[in-house]
Amino acid sequence: MNVVxxxxxxxxxxxxxxxxxxTKTLKRDGKLILDESDSYGVEMALQLxxxxxxxxxxxxxxxxxxxxxxxxxxxAMGAASATLVSDPALQGTDALGxxxxxxxxxxxxxxxxxxxxxxxxxxxxxxxxxxxxELLGRPSVTFAKTIEIDGETVKVQRQTxxxxxxxxxxxxxxxxxxxxxxxxxxxxxxxxxxxxxxxxEEKTVADLGLDASAIGWDGARQDIVDIAxxxxxxxxxxxxxxxxxxxxxxxxxxxxxxx
Amino acid sequence: xxxxxxxxxxxxxxxxxxxxxxxxxxxxxxxADTVEAVYAGTDADAVAAQLGEHGATTVHTTGDLGGALEGxxxxxxxxxxxxxxxxxxxxxxxxxxxxxDVAGRLSVKLDVPVIxxxxxxxxxxxRLVGTEPIFGGTTNVKTKSTQDGVQIFLVRPKSFAAEPNGxxxxxxxxxxxxxxxxxxxxxxxxxxxxxxxxxxxxxxxxVVAGGRGLGESEKYEMIEALAKLVKAAPGASRAIVDAGxxxxxxxxxxxxxxxxxxxxxxxxISGATQHMVGMKGSKNIIAINKDxxxxxxxIADLGIVGDVHKVLPKLIEALESR
Ligand SMILES: Cc1cc2nc3c(=O)[nH]c(=O)nc-3n(C[C@H](O)[C@H](O)[C@H](O)COP(=O)(O)OP(=O)(O)OC[C@H]3O[C@@H](n4cnc5c(N)ncnc54)[C@H](O)[C@@H]3O)c2cc1C
Ligand SMILES: Nc1ncnc2c1ncn2[C@@H]1O[C@H](COP(=O)(O)O)[C@@H](O)[C@H]1O
Numbered sequence: 088m089n090v091v092x093x094x095x096x097x098x099x100x101x102x103x104x105x106x107x108x109x110t111k112t113l114k115r116d117g118k119l120i121l122d123e124s125d126s127y128g129v130e131m132a133l134q135l136x137x138x139x140x141x142x143x144x145x146x147x148x149x150x151x152x153x154x155x156x157x158x159x160x161x162x163a164m165g166a167a168s169a170t171l172v173s174d175p176a177l178q179g180t181d182a183l184g185x186x187x188x189x190x191x192x193x194x195x196x197x198x199x200x201x202x203x204x205x206x207x208x209x210x211x212x213x214x215x216x217x218x219x220x221e222l223l224g225r226p227s228v229t230f231a232k233t234i235e236i237d238g239e240t241v242k243v244q245r246q247t248x249x250x251x252x253x254x255x256x257x258x259x260x261x262x263x264x265x266x267x268x269x270x271x272x273x274x275x276x277x278x279x280x281x282x283x284x285x286x287x288e289e290k291t292v293a294d295l296g297l298d299a300s301a302i303g304w305d306g307a308r309q310d311i312v313d314i315a316x317x318x319x320x321x322x323x324x325x326x327x328x329x330x331x332x333x334x335x336x337x338x339x340x341x342x343x344x345x346x
Numbered sequence: 347x348x349x350x351x352x353x354x355x356x357x358x359x360x361x362x363x364x365x366x367x368x369x370x371x372x373x374x375x376x377x378a379d380t381v382e383a384v385y386a387g388t389d390a391d392a393v394a395a396q397l398g399e400h401g402a403t404t405v406h407t408t409g410d411l412g413g414a415l416e417g418x419x420x421x422x423x424x425x426x427x428x429x430x431x432x433x434x435x436x437x438x439x440x441x442x443x444x445x446x447d448v449a450g451r452l453s454v455k456l457d458v459p460v461i462x463x464x465x466x467x468x469x470x471x472x473r474l475v476g477t478e479p480i481f482g483g484t485t486n487v488k489t490k491s492t493q494d495g496v497q498i499f500l501v502r503p504k505s506f507a508a509e510p511n512g513x514x515x516x517x518x519x520x521x522x523x524x525x526x527x528x529x530x531x532x533x534x535x536x537x538x539x540x541x542x543x544x545x546x547x548x549x550x551x552x553v554v555a556g557g558r559g560l561g562e563s564e565k566y567e568m569i570e571a572l573a574k575l576v577k578a579a580p581g582a583s584r585a586i587v588d589a590g591x592x593x594x595x596x597x598x599x600x601x602x603x604x605x606x607x608x609x610x611x612x613x614x615i616s617g618a619t620q621h622m623v624g625m626k627g628s629k630n631i632i633a634i635n636k637d638x639x640x641x642x643x644x645i646a647d648l649g650i651v652g653d654v655h656k657v658l659p660k661l662i663e664a665l666e667s668r
Contacts, residue, residue: 183457214500227447245443252534327652
């Protein structure tokens with residue numbers, strides 16, 4: 088059972104960053120970390136491979152600037168190796184272009200299962216996994232809460248508005264996982280040391296044989312026509328609870344005539 | 347100038363068209379001469395009246411998909427119509443589970459970009475321009491596709507009001523689904539619906555939401571008791587959904603539901619940008635938090651700096667005795 092996990096490396100969400108006014112892309116200077124959303128996929132993959140009694144978890148990531156620190160975190164959790172696609176030409180790549188890059192790497196690896204998160208923490212377009220599946224010509228199940236492998240079939244509990252659906256899908260497949268599906272392990276000291284020497288293969292767009300017009304700003308085929316601060320909501324009355332805070336709330340609800 | 351034709355991906359549950367679908371139909375009427383729906387249920391005849399009432403003149407239906415997830419067959423059917431020259435200028439889809447799947451598959455089939463997280467749409471010649479909030483809703487960017495061909499937009503719930511225009515029932519037309527081969531092989535074998543009583547979270551006039559500040563799972567009962575008293579829907583921050591206190595269907599925010607009730611009561615919620623993006627459209631916001639610096643107070647109309655374990659029991663008691 089071989090699983091490829093797509094992992095995005097993102098700026099620390101505690102410091103959400105800004106748009107570069109000249110290129111209108113997210114500024115990505117500074118260290119990138121493993122997107123927390125993807126740590127669930129890594130954990131899930133490690134558990135599935137352990138349960139299957141053999142196989143490997145490998146990683147694929149696309150980042151414009153040779154960044155590997157997020158990959159090292161996932162390697163320290165237990166993944167065997169990683170492929171990083173890094174190229175200045177990737178600047179401005181949108182979800183479809185990202186999926187094309189990831190697909191080019193994964194095609195060669197031909198794993199039984201590809202895992203991704205339902206959405207990334209910084210871009211949250213939430214379309215990459217499905218685009219990737221289509222490019223690979225594979226079936227897919229998005230929004231997985233649980234994943235179980237049964238022979239040549241993957242069984243998933245798929246999140247719905249009011250609960251979940253049981254979904255069955257033949258392998259090889261692409262599955263996207265929701266946050267909170269499993270508890271991602273903390274890398275052990277041994278894991279962190281081992282990760283330093285695990286192979287990370289770096290590839291360029293040319294290595295993948297991808298047409299340069301499919302990626303970057305040209306590939307995105309979108310114009311940002313305006314960037315503006317969103318209108319702010321004003322704060323109202325803030326009061327310290329002196330034991331009568333609840334009465335203030337009742338009074339307010341009364342004034343709105345909703346009771 | 348308007349577009350000539352927009353298709354809206356329609357979804358319904360037990361014969362009731364989703365509010366999100368009706369919101370998209372309503373907006374599409376301003377943007378195109380002809381608005382049509384694409385629907386994958388077996389009951390197109392039953393939903394045709396609701397769709398027509400909101401502006402769809404035709405509902406293209408794939409009919410029974412035999413339990414297949416909708417993404418692949420619906421995208422294949424739309425792509426085939428486009429290739430045959432019968433497609434729309436733009437497809438609008440709601441940010442729902444299946445909506446995202448259809449959009450992703452369709453963008454690859456047609457090799458066109460998808461513009462996601464859209465909260466507003468406007469016309470610029472024959473292009474639609476989408477507005478998307480980024481950085482947790484602090485900045486808005488406007489984006490349009492420069493690629494000829496079909497424009498695809500994934501629109502967030504509650505971006506537009508749903509308003510009927512008095513149209514008659516939509517004409518039901520068959521939309522054929524090409525053979526999807528291996529890609530369409532995922533099948534739903536069972537459905538589970540979590541029991542919920544009271545109003546639905548995304549439709550309730552009042553929402554009472556709890557967060558990590560409640561301290562422990564059992565204390566969520568205070569939220570439920572208060573919600574019951576004021577006929578509200580109970581909701582939650584992601585922190586307590588991830589902790590397993592309440593089901594995911596309670597989650598409000600970027601990765602949960604978008605709510606715009608008349609009154610939103612946040613108890614023990616800090617007000618992270620990813621939470622606020624799902625509730626800051628509420629008409630009136632009441633926040634209870636012991637930390638005067640909590641970001642939620644920045645958008646609250648009434649803020650109580652206090653302990654939820656003191657304020658909520660007294661509030662419940664006061665309302666019970668009325
Ligand atoms: C990609 C991504 C998507 C996300 N999507 C969502 C989403 O959809 N929805 C969402 O909610 N979050 C989302 N989050 C998580 C979000 O960033 C926050 O972590 C989360 O909203 C915090 O929940 P909270 O306010 O309950 O907890 P905390 O931030 O821990 O806040 C608890 C609050 O309770 C207060 N408190 C503590 N004790 C008491 C007491 N006794 N009385 C009164 N107040 C008390 C504290 O002062 C604090 O302000 C997302 C994060 C990411 C990265
Ligand atoms: N640059 C990237 N490198 C690796 N995986 C990615 C990348 N971008 C997106 N993904 C995967 O696709 C998921 C959804 O991303 P998105 O569609 O951008 O919200 C992410 O959580 C990742 O699993």
